[in-house]
Amino acid sequence: MDYKKIIKNKELRFKILHSLKFVPDSLMLKLQYKMKMGRKLNWKDPKRWTEKLQWYKKNYRTPLMTQCADKLEVREYIKSKGLESILNKLYAVYDSADQFNLDILPQKFVIKTTNGSGTNILCKDKSQLHLDKVKQCLNDWMYRDNFSVGREWSYKDIVPKIIVEEYLEDKSNPFDGINDYKFICFNGKAKFIVLDVDRNIDHKRNIYDADWNFIDVSTDYPNFGDTVPMPEGLDEMLRVANILAADFPFVRVDLYWVNGTVYFGELTFYPWTGYVQFVPDEFDFILGGEFQLPIRKSIGGDL
Template identity: 30%
Template sequence: MTATAASVAGPQRPVDPAAHPGGAEPVSAATLARLHLTYLWRHARRLSLHDPQCFTELVQRRKLIDRDPRMAGLIDKLSVKTFVADRLGPLWTTPTLWSGTILPDRPPCAPPFVVKSRHGCRQMRIVRSDRDDWKAICRASARWVRSPYGGWLDEWAYRDVPRGLLIEPLIGDGRTLPIDYKLYVFHGRVAAIQVHLDRATAHRWTLYDRSGRRLSAAAGGDIRPPAALARMIEGAETLGAGFDFVRVDLYDIAGTPRFGELTFYPGSGLDRFD
């Protein structure tokens, strides 16, 4: 299954990539060149911004022209919890055990817990016991805070997220990471669900439609729909209302949905979506 622009986002208006509607900065020739070259490198085909045919092209288009001021606050893993609690209730969110910009010399809470950045992706460390190397985690987290994020791939919204860290309890059974359900919400309606398994070991994923019918041939294996699927879809659509697209990441913890994060640039539009 290949996600086309028409099937997921409706008709598109022609766009001048050099224009800057909504107060956005003008797009430089270097930015356009970088966008086209990285897209060609990852997808082995040319990028069409004037007439996008694939979901991944719509993500590139969004990077250039979408300057919705709400986005920065919603990709902030700390501040988004208020948004989710207001719309769905506080039980959907994972408690924050600690937040700041520099980790203390000793763990501020008992394991197991997760250390993550509030402003980036794939910036996470799991602390399962007191034997874990806390100094190494402190060094890694310091790099997250001082390093730029989002600029190289032109994901402008990350620029305005405060650099910082947070600690949350490790949800699930404490031994393995829970299954990650990524719900793709277009114009307030879930169109597809990526199910990610074994993210810490043998990561694989499979794509389903909203009814649980398998769409992709990825080697993820069939997964029984979670007990909370209907509530997860309803919650994702509540969070996605008012946006042309947002990906809502959720978990099913013992039959109860739990919020993970919101993403406006899945895979930066460079991962395959089929």
């Protein structure tokens, strides 16, 4: 079922899911998995990565996950690992959009809300920024209930804030913007790398193993073949990813390699909300085979 064609407005879909917050996690995750993946969710003996991510949402919950999903508080976690040098420059922190002050900001910057994923605004020229529209967008994002949308527990107790960071540029990059390297890590070891390029124009996605061998797999975005050379900073990014992943059974570590330097992006515990169709489908099982489910660890049951 292509629910996005039935309910085209994204915010309306979120409101409907919020209204269903009373539905137990186990039932809602089964329903969403069936709707989005077109098959039943195997709770008892999950084999697929996408199935195990649903188990992870429901059964593995620690305060450290909440800290690391928070785009502001994660900075302290990074510092505690001795990796402060990979943090992007932080210009401002706001409790509400009404506090936003363009006068103190440089010409270019990136705005993010701390309590979600994909809630970013890239500003290349602040003189062209429609501030009223930006504030409205930020208010919508800050008060969006990201937990009830996909039962992504790590977002549940984040105190929403707005942060403004440095705008990173790589003028040598043949693609638009900067390359986004997503390290798929199991028990502190990066096993696969997802490369996203041209995110703002013609989004494409490649998948590699940790030795930068191309894997011919597509997701909701097409791959573009074995055409990208191994980045000079691969070894350093792998080192950083493994350090940041060490405390978790599974996490995706997002990094950038810009002008000879590693920069931190985010830590994600439920990539793509755990709903992604791989072509070929076998890759879902390959990832699932790497994900050794931990002993159930939860600070609460169904919420």
